[in-house]
Amino acid sequence: MDRLILFISNGPLIFWLYPLLGMSGATLFLGVSEWTFGTLLLLGFWNKRLGVLGALGSTATFVATVTIIPFMPEGWDAAAGGFPAMTGNLPFLMKDVVLLAVSVYLLKQDVQRVGRSTSAPAFSAVPQAPSSHS
Numbered sequence: 001m002d003r004l005i006l007f008i009s010n011g012p013l014i015f016w017l018y019p020l021l022g023m024s025g026a027t028l029f030l031g032v033s034e035w036t037f038g039t040l041l042l043l044g045f046w047n048k049r050l051g052v053l054g055a056l057g058s059t060a061t062f063v064a065t066v067t068i069i070p071f072m073p074e075g076w077d078a079a080a081g082g083f084p085a086m087t088g089n090l091p092f093l094m095k096d097v098v099l100l101a102v103s104v105y106l107l108k109q110d111v112q113r114v115g116r117s118t119s120a121p122a123f124s125a126v127p128q129a130p131s132s133h134s
Helices: 004-009 017-043 048-066 095-119
Strands: none
Touching: 004 017, 017 048, 048 095
């Protein structure tokens, strides 16, 4: 839990978690959210709408964590010339840039799948007889 303090307290979109929920509550909130969104992404394989919810949640999660990157104290190695040389905890967050891109891609794919399923004509196993009205 203590390792998250630096990340959460410097996140411009999630800094409010500690004052509102406390350390245990913020950690629990983040853990439950991540497991929920991951489960929804998995269930999206069978249910397109759940996939959209999971992709929306994971996109929001990774937007929140990627926005920590510019605000992480001592994240850029001054001895190496600063940006883009990372140091400390900052490299850990770089995976979230890729995961954000994957989440956006999954969201796009799931929204398209839902759109196709709602606009596709209903399948009929019984062939329609030709109309006698010409």
